[in-house]
Amino acid sequence: MKKISLIIAMIAASAAIVSCSSAGNVLFSNGSSEYSIVVDPAAGESVQYAACELQHWISEVSGATLPIVGLDGGQSGRRLVVGYNDVLAGLLPDAQKPGDSDDTLNWRSVGGDILLWGGAKRGSLYAVYSFLEEELGVRWYSSAVSVAPKTGKYSFGQLDHSDSPSIRVRDDLYLDVISHPDFSGKLRNNHVPLAGRDGKVIPFSSERFWGVHTFDRMVPKSVYFSKHPEYYSLRSGKREKNGDTQLCLSNPDVLRITIESMRRIMRENPDYLIYSLTQNDNFDYCECSECQAIADQYGGQSGLMIWFVNQVADAIRDEFPDKYIGTFAYQYTRGVPRNIQPRENVVVRLCSIECCLMHNYDECERNKAFLNDLQGWSAISPHLFIWDYTTAFSQYPLPVPNFKTAKPHIQDYVVNKAIGMMEEGDYQSRCGEFNELKAYLLAKLMWNCDADPEAIIKDFTDGYYGPAGKYIREYIEYADMTLRRDGMHMNCYPYIADEVYSEEFIRGAREIFRKAKEAVADKPDYFSRVESAEFPILLLFNEKMHEEAMQCGTLEQIKHVIEKDGITRMAEHNNFHDERSFCSAEAYLHKYEDE
Numbered sequence: 135m136k137k138i139s140l141i142i143a144m145i146a147a148s149a150a151i152v153s154c155s156s157a158g159n160v161l162f163s164n165g166s167s168e169y170s171i172v173v174d175p176a177a178g179e180s181v182q183y184a185a186c187e188l189q190h191w192i193s194e195v196s197g198a199t200l201p202i203v204g205l206d207g208g209q210s211g212r213r214l215v216v217g218y219n220d221v222l223a224g225l226l227p228d229a230q231k232p233g234d235s236d237d238t239l240n241w242r243s244v245g246g247d248i249l250l251w252g253g254a255k256r257g258s259l260y261a262v263y264s265f266l267e268e269e270l271g272v273r274w275y276s277s278a279v280s281v282a283p284k285t286g287k288y289s290f291g292q293l294d295h296s297d298s299p300s301i302r303v304r305d306d307l308y309l310d311v312i313s314h315p316d317f318s319g320k321l322r323n324n325h326v327p328l329a330g331r332d333g334k335v336i337p338f339s340s341e342r343f344w345g346v347h348t349f350d351r352m353v354p355k356s357v358y359f360s361k362h363p364e365y366y367s368l369r370s371g372k373r374e375k376n377g378d379t380q381l382c383l384s385n386p387d388v389l390r391i392t393i394e395s396m397r398r399i400m401r402e403n404p405d406y407l408i409y410s411l412t413q414n415d416n417f418d419y420c421e422c423s424e425c426q427a428i429a430d431q432y433g434g435q436s437g438l439m440i441w442f443v444n445q446v447a448d449a450i451r452d453e454f455p456d457k458y459i460g461t462f463a464y465q466y467t468r469g470v471p472r473n474i475q476p477r478e479n480v481v482v483r484l485c486s487i488e489c490c491l492m493h494n495y496d497e498c499e500r501n502k503a504f505l506n507d508l509q510g511w512s513a514i515s516p517h518l519f520i521w522d523y524t525t526a527f528s529q530y531p532l533p534v535p536n537f538k539t540a541k542p543h544i545q546d547y548v549v550n551k552a553i554g555m556m557e558e559g560d561y562q563s564r565c566g567e568f569n570e571l572k573a574y575l576l577a578k579l580m581w582n583c584d585a586d587p588e589a590i591i592k593d594f595t596d597g598y599y600g601p602a603g604k605y606i607r608e609y610i611e612y613a614d615m616t617l618r619r620d621g622m623h624m625n626c627y628p629y630i631a632d633e634v635y636s637e638e639f640i641r642g643a644r645e646i647f648r649k650a651k652e653a654v655a656d657k658p659d660y661f662s663r664v665e666s667a668e669f670p671i672l673l674l675f676n677e678k679m680h681e682e683a684m685q686c687g688t689l690e691q692i693k694h695v696i697e698k699d700g701i702t703r704m705a706e707h708n709n710f711h712d713e714r715s716f717c718s719a720e721a722y723l724h725k726y727e728d729e
């Protein structure tokens with residue numbers, strides 16, 4: 135039975151793909167191909183890996199293994215040319231050689247040849263992945279789940295496709311993404327160095343942000359405080375040694391030492407794009423009269439910070455013309471300064487931590503202050519970097535209805551000059567609500583902020599959950615309608631006890647998951663993924679309607695998912711005895727060890 139349905143699926147996939155392409159050139163047919171993959175043997179590891187990936191996935195789809203040859207190999211009109219090289223330049227004399235960090239991807243046919251190229255660091259690999267997705271229907275839904283539709287024949291007429299990212303630095307901070315460089319590259323997340331042919335990460339293949347809260351890295355207290363307490367914050371008349379004291383930014387020696395430290399750090403850590411020069415995680419800024427005078431001149435503490443950061447950025451520019459100094463608009467530096475602007479090589483990092491995830495920024499009272507800051511900083515800054523929050527850090531599995539707000543939020547960042555984004559999700563475990571789908575959707579939206587989320591969700595849910603996909607979509611719509619009701623708001627710290635997770639919501643959700651599981655009862659892989667998707671509802675059912683849940687064997691179901699998915703962390707905090715939420719699977723099961 136299973137085999138028959140697989141064959142039907144194969145025929146359907148094959149028909150769909152052939153009908154999309156006007157015939158003319160046949161890349162493969164009945165498991166064989168006349169094509170070779172042409173790559174410059176002198177190209178870097180990322181381009182070599184791109185050729186191998188193209189070979190591997192075409193083989194998965196067609197059964198044909200195409201040879202990888204050098205620039206003088208292959209037959210004209212029967213070549214897949216990977217990377218910008220002499221063969222490509224001969225076929226497309228007008229094409230400019232892309233910069234190494236240019237993530238723009240291109241694939242185009244010239245005669246019977248197909249050319250796939252982009253910047254040498256990632257662009258050519260992205261071109262290969264894009265071609266495989268768009269033309270051959272390949273999907274990579276998670277590190278463990280990919281789909282390569284078996285296809286009898288692929289033919290093509292004229293191909294011409296180019297695509298550029300909406301955001302330069304794309305940090306999709308979900309555990310499955312950041313811990314699998316090969317999968318991360320497929321999602322075009324470029325904050326993690328790419329995997330190469332041997333599985334090792336490729337140096338200089340990412341656009342990363344170095345450091346956070348770095349004042350002590352610049353002017354270490356352990357080195358300077360005993361002789362120069364005046365380098366550090368004056369608080370209530372005293373230079374404070376204890377804790378993460380801030381720096382006295384008006385002191386010329388502090389500036390000189392910071393510049394020396396930053397230069398050394400940039401030389402020692404060349405594999406980054408942005409280097410953090412950021413205050414420590416507290417409000418203890420320096421109260422000395424010199425610091426206060428500069429702050430007054432530039433509209434507050436953020437003005438003093440930009441005045442200081444600009445001087446460091448000026449000092450390193452000649453040696454590091456392609457790099458940026460990053461700083462925070464955070465806590466006491468969140469307000470927009472006056473009479474000063476960040477330099478061209480400064481990136482201001484703004485955090486959305488207080489925001490309501492349920493609503494757009496311009497339609498929720500709780501988001502207006504953030505939107506004002508976003509627009510204010512955007513008006514004076516050449517570039518922003520957004521630290522965005524997308525999950526329930528207080529209890530990862532809790533439902534967070536942000537499927538409809540993800541796109542407008544990201545569009546607001548792009549419009550307001552975001553050069554980079556970190557979508558901070560469930561980075562510690564894999565029990566976050568729909569963590570695979572959210573990681574996938576956010577990666578696609580960071581790449582193209584105008585993409586259609588509904589289409590992405592439909593594609594993912596059909597591919598990942600099979601026949602249960604339509605019920606998963608029904609649940610997503612149901613949760614959206616039920617949780618995002620009038621008067622409700624949600625930041626990234628919801629709790630099980632919150633009123634929004636009502637008994638009525640839980641009952642409705644259980645019914646939809648019952649149908650979803652029934653639809654894939656004889657398909658163990660899909661069934662297992664639906665069980666994982668149901669985990670948030672099982673948790674709420676067991677906590678809020680415990681007696682009824684006991685009758686249904688819910689605790690056993692929860693234990694089963696914890697075990698099969700290897701769930702450990704269930705919240706960002708690490709407090710075993712937190713009254714409001716469970717930090718881990720261990721803490722959760724501890725509560726019920728006598729039942």
Ligand SMILES: [Zn+2]
Nearest residue numbers: 382420422425
């Ligand atoms: Zn000071």
Ligand SMILES: [Zn+2]
Nearest residue numbers: 490493498623
């Ligand atoms: Zn709201």
